[in-house]
Amino acid sequence: xxxxxxxxxxxxxxxxxxxxxxxxxxxxxxxxxxxxxxxxxxxxxxxxxxxxxxxxxxxxxxxxxxxxxxxxxxxxxxxxxxxxxxxxxxxxxxxxxxxxxxxxxxxxxxxxxxxxxxxxxxxxxxxxxxxxxxxxxxxxxxxxxxxxxxxxxxxxxxxxxxxxxxxxxxxxxxxxxxxxxxxxxxxxxxxxxxxxxxxxxxxxxxxxxxxxxxxxxxxxxxxxxxxxxxxxxxxxxxxxxxxxxxxxxxxxxxxxxxxxxxxxxxxxxxxxxxxxxxxxxxxxxxxxxxxxxxxxxxxxxxxxxxxxxxxxxxxxxxxxxxxxxxxxxxxxxxxxxxxxxxxxxxxxxxxxxxxxxxxxxxxxxxxxxxxxxxxxxxxxxxxxxxxxxxxxxxxxxxxxxxxxxxxxxxxxxxxxxxxxxxxxxxxxxxxxxxxxxxxxxxxxxxxxxxxxxxxxxxxxxxxxxxxxxxxxxxxxxxxxxxxxxxxxxxxxxxxxxxxxxxxxxxxxxxxxxxxxxxxxxxxxxxxxxxxxxxxxxxxxxxxxxxxxxxxxxxxxxxxxxxxxxxxxxxxxxxxxxxxxxxxxxxxx
Amino acid sequence: xxxxxxxxxxxxxxxxxxxxxxxxxxxxxxxxxxxxxxxxxxxxxxxxxxxxxxxxxxxxxxxxxxxxxxxxxxxxxxxxxxxxxxxxxxxxxxxxxxxxxxxxxxxxxxxxxxxxxxxxxxxxxxxxxxxxxxxxxxxxxxxxxxxxxxxxxxxxxxxxxxxxxxxxxxxxxxxxxxxxxxxxxxxxxxxxxxxxxxxxxxxxxxxxxxxxxxxxxxxxxxxxxxxxxxxxxxxxxxxxxxxxxxxxxxxxxxxxxxxxxxxxxxxxxxxxxxxxxxxxxxxxxxxxxxxxxxxxxxxxxxxxxxxxxxxxxxxxxxxxxxxxxxxxxxxxxx
Numbered sequence: 001x002x003x004x005x006x007x008x009x010x011x012x013x014x015x016x017x018x019x020x021x022x023x024x025x026x027x028x029x030x031x032x033x034x035x036x037x038x039x040x041x042x043x044x045x046x047x048x049x050x051x052x053x054x055x056x057x058x059x060x061x062x063x064x065x066x067x068x069x070x071x072x073x074x075x076x077x078x079x080x081x082x083x084x085x086x087x088x089x090x091x092x093x094x095x096x097x098x099x100x101x102x103x104x105x106x107x108x109x110x111x112x113x114x115x116x117x118x119x120x121x122x123x124x125x126x127x128x129x130x131x132x133x134x135x136x137x138x139x140x141x142x143x144x145x146x147x148x149x150x151x152x153x154x155x156x157x158x159x160x161x162x163x164x165x166x167x168x169x170x171x172x173x174x175x176x177x178x179x180x181x182x183x184x185x186x187x188x189x190x191x192x193x194x195x196x197x198x199x200x201x202x203x204x205x206x207x208x209x210x211x212x213x214x215x216x217x218x219x220x221x222x223x224x225x226x227x228x229x230x231x232x233x234x235x236x237x238x239x240x241x242x243x244x245x246x247x248x249x250x251x252x253x254x255x256x257x258x259x260x261x262x263x264x265x266x267x268x269x270x271x272x273x274x275x276x277x278x279x280x281x282x283x284x285x286x287x288x289x290x291x292x293x294x295x296x297x298x299x300x301x302x303x304x305x306x307x308x309x310x311x312x313x314x315x316x317x318x319x320x321x322x323x324x325x326x327x328x329x330x331x332x333x334x335x336x337x338x339x340x341x342x343x344x345x346x347x348x349x350x351x352x353x354x355x356x357x358x359x360x361x362x363x364x365x366x367x368x369x370x371x372x373x374x375x376x377x378x379x380x381x382x383x384x385x386x387x388x389x390x391x392x393x394x395x396x397x398x399x400x401x402x403x404x405x406x407x408x409x410x411x412x413x414x415x416x417x418x419x420x421x422x423x424x425x426x427x428x429x430x431x432x433x434x435x436x437x438x439x440x441x442x443x444x445x446x447x448x449x450x451x452x453x454x455x456x457x458x459x460x461x462x463x464x465x466x467x468x469x470x471x472x473x474x475x476x477x478x479x480x481x482x483x484x485x486x487x488x489x490x491x492x493x494x495x496x497x498x499x500x501x502x503x504x505x506x507x508x509x510x511x512x513x514x515x516x517x518x519x520x521x522x523x524x525x526x527x528x529x530x531x532x533x534x535x536x537x538x539x540x541x542x543x544x545x546x547x548x549x550x551x552x553x554x555x556x557x558x559x560x561x562x563x564x565x566x567x568x569x570x571x572x573x574x575x576x577x578x579x580x581x582x583x584x585x586x587x588x
Numbered sequence: 589x590x591x592x593x594x595x596x597x598x599x600x601x602x603x604x605x606x607x608x609x610x611x612x613x614x615x616x617x618x619x620x621x622x623x624x625x626x627x628x629x630x631x632x633x634x635x636x637x638x639x640x641x642x643x644x645x646x647x648x649x650x651x652x653x654x655x656x657x658x659x660x661x662x663x664x665x666x667x668x669x670x671x672x673x674x675x676x677x678x679x680x681x682x683x684x685x686x687x688x689x690x691x692x693x694x695x696x697x698x699x700x701x702x703x704x705x706x707x708x709x710x711x712x713x714x715x716x717x718x719x720x721x722x723x724x725x726x727x728x729x730x731x732x733x734x735x736x737x738x739x740x741x742x743x744x745x746x747x748x749x750x751x752x753x754x755x756x757x758x759x760x761x762x763x764x765x766x767x768x769x770x771x772x773x774x775x776x777x778x779x780x781x782x783x784x785x786x787x788x789x790x791x792x793x794x795x796x797x798x799x800x801x802x803x804x805x806x807x808x809x810x811x812x813x814x815x816x817x818x819x820x821x822x823x824x825x826x827x828x829x830x831x832x833x834x835x836x837x838x839x840x841x842x843x844x845x846x847x848x849x850x851x852x853x854x855x856x857x858x859x860x861x862x863x864x865x866x867x868x869x870x871x872x873x874x875x876x877x878x879x880x881x882x883x884x885x886x887x888x889x890x891x892x893x894x895x896x897x898x899x900x901x902x903x904x905x906x907x908x909x910x911x912x913x914x915x916x917x918x919x920x921x922x
Contacts, residue, residue: 376694377674377695379674437878437879440868
């Protein structure tokens with residue numbers, strides 16, 4: 001299955017700007033600071049409290065007013081590239097999902113107040129009810145829901161929206177709901193969408209405000225799955241199929257008024273959207289302007305300068321890169337203008353478990369790996385916090401543990417000792433990386449560290465464009481390669497089975513480590529079927545420790561999202577899916 | 589060719605080696621040397637160029653004496669040199685008595701040895717390209733010019749095509765293709781082979797301009813009386829080309845070669861800057877600039893080091909080339 005939320009690759013972050021805008025205010029005062037500071041300064045707090053499932057009262061609109069916020073004005077969003085998809089059934093990349101917050105609504109969504117994230121009803125009055133422990137899920141739509149043309153949003157439209165995500169033309173989006181509804185990972189073979197005239201009987205709509213999903217197996221996570229954009233309503237009459245991707249029909253607080261692909265886009269208010277039906281979206285600005293095409297470095301420099309229209313500019317995903325990280329984090333004025341939080345993304349250096357079958361060698365790789373040196377090249381603390389676990393701190397049931405117990409700089413002696421125990425003191429490791437200047441530098445430090453521990457390292461560059469395809473081959477000839485993974489919702493059910501279920505090993509799959517332990521797979525089935533998601537969270541964490549005991553990957557970092565915004569905006573914060581959110585933003 | 593020394597020649601007494609020779613008897617090369625020595629800019633430029641060449645080619649020796657090499661990541665191995673963002677802790681890019689030009693941000697390698705080894709890489713590549721391009725260009729240009737007729741026509745049009753080709757685009761598109769053709773999956777390309785590929789790709793286009801220049805020169809020379817005379821007395825074409833034409837082509841060949849060196853240094857740097865040149869861990873001038881352009885907001889020193897040195901090198905080499913031309917061929921106008 002191709003469902004995944006892949007990290008935006010840092011490779012692209014670095015392939016930046018040839019623009020030598022000199023006359024910069026750069027000083028030659030050197031880096032300053034000291035290298036032996038204990039905790040990294042300015043590190044974001046990890047999500048401290050687990051996600052809650054909200055009651056019906058919390059799903060009621062309008063969203064709580066924010067102090068100091070006022071409506072009106074135009075906010076600008078700067079992105080490197082245009083959105084590949086805007087059809088709600090086809091978005092899966094975090095910044096596309098973020099744009100979707102403005103123009104589409106789902107059955108459920110996340111409310112964030114302070115540290116607390118709560119799952120609440122969006123179109124639905126609550127987060128869904130299931131009388132039979134997770135097999136049947138019923139949602140009731142709120143009253144007064146309208147599209148951009150004033151027509152009402154009905155349960156039939158939600159059903160149609162889910163149905164069309166089965167069509168072979170509508171690709172790219174998450175596939176959880178589709179798989180669960182038909183009980184088959186090859187869901188298109190069971191039902192091929194509404195374009196052939198067939199309906200999906202597993203979804204029932206007895207009236208215009210009630211929708212019921214009937215699943216073959218219980219799924220406690222269902223309310224989380226319908227927070228993804230697959231559950232967005234689409235009226236049959238407005239479905240333009242592939243054209244819908246360029247100009248979707250809005251059910252959210254804004255609608256697209258002008259769009260020049262790869263260049264710009266403008267969203268204006270959907271005056272039929274009723275704030276009283278919406279518990280999370282504030283929609284303060286009158287207008288959103290999107291500009292595409294600048295490089296990451298240019299965007300960051302524009303946001304630092306904040307001239308003219310850039311005063312009210314922000315970005316959904318252009319992270320503060322290594323080139324400006326120090327300047328931003330050590331200048332109070334700039335640091336005050338950042339949105340900063342831990343994200344659901346965890347990055348790994350995957351070990352090919354089919355080639356490296358000796359667990360001692362895999363443990364030695366973990367022990368020798370120079371996490372700190374690599375992070376220093378990628379941007380230091382702005383890049384993320386060091387990881388020792390498989391799932392990130394935003395996942396329900398996350399419990400930190402460190403089985404390897406080595407310093408972040410790597411422990412050469414421990415690695416040597418493990419290699420001696422393995423019987424092959426000098427194993428050959430092929431390290432594959434995407435061929436960009438940034439990853440080439442990373443390879444220098446990895447090769448050096450592993451060689452010190454006694455490994456024989458063959459660095460192997462791979463074309464940037466085909467990186468994931470190459471490392472995704474089941475018969476790849478590499479031993480160590482980077483990858484990133486983000487949870488689709490705060491449950492390990494979207495992390496561990498996707499990354500470590502050996503039955504899912506296929507070409508271009510997601511189990512890049514090719515880790516296959518049937519005992520673990522069986523355990524995953526058992527926990528997935530649990531209806532109590534909090535209890536399941538504890539079980540996932542216990543299972544995670546068992547998997548980590550096999551040392552299948554080198555956990556690298558929990559990614560941090562750090563983006564700049566202009567001084568003319570308020571309410572900019574990092575949202576639940578790890579991008580910077582527009583829904584609380586106001587123009588000062 | 590005998591030329592009278594220009595009337596501005598210094599008095600013989602000021603020139604001890606030439607003291608016992610009358611100006612009348614000077615060979616052209618001696619005259620050129622005299623003219624060159626009187627060109628102060630040329631001398632300074634030549635010294636700068638010599639420093640660069642010695643520093644570049646002698647980089648390994650210097651590194652041995654200096655105690656650092658361009659591959660060790662000092663900043664990462666030793667705490668206290670780089671801060672948590674990967675930038676040097678000390679001011680001015682981490683310049684110190686130990687690391688004279690500071691440390692590279694991120695990896696923490698020594699900038700001075702990186703620069704010297706980078707100069708070495710760029711210089712060796714550009715010298716190799718210039719050698720190949722000159723030999724090829726002379727062969728093709730002289731042949732076409734001497735044969736004339738349809739051979740000249742075909743070669744001339746081919747040169748036109750080569751010259752009108754967008755060569756930079758071609759380099760960017762073609763270098764990765766050659767690279768992937770020459771390496772097996774699972775193997776890393778050796779720096780030597782990669783350098784050879786860059787030399788080959790640059791030479792593939794570079795010969796055309798040399799060939800065109802020489803073709804023109806040969807066309808005008810071959811109708812001169814002394815060539816006609818040689819032909820009339822039955823000299824073979826080989827003798828005409830080697831003994832009559834080539835000695836008179838030395839000047840344009842030398843001038844074009846000396847002007848080409850800095851051009852290829854910058855082209856090679858540009859290729860690395862665009863990501864199709866030499867790769868890590870081979871030190872490279874262009875790649876240093878690329879990284880400098882990235883980190884200039886926090887560590888401008890790192891951008892100045894390769895930037896200024898390249899500026900000085902290119903200016904010096906061009907001035908040197910100008911002086912060489914003035915010395916060899918004083919009648920040509922700038």
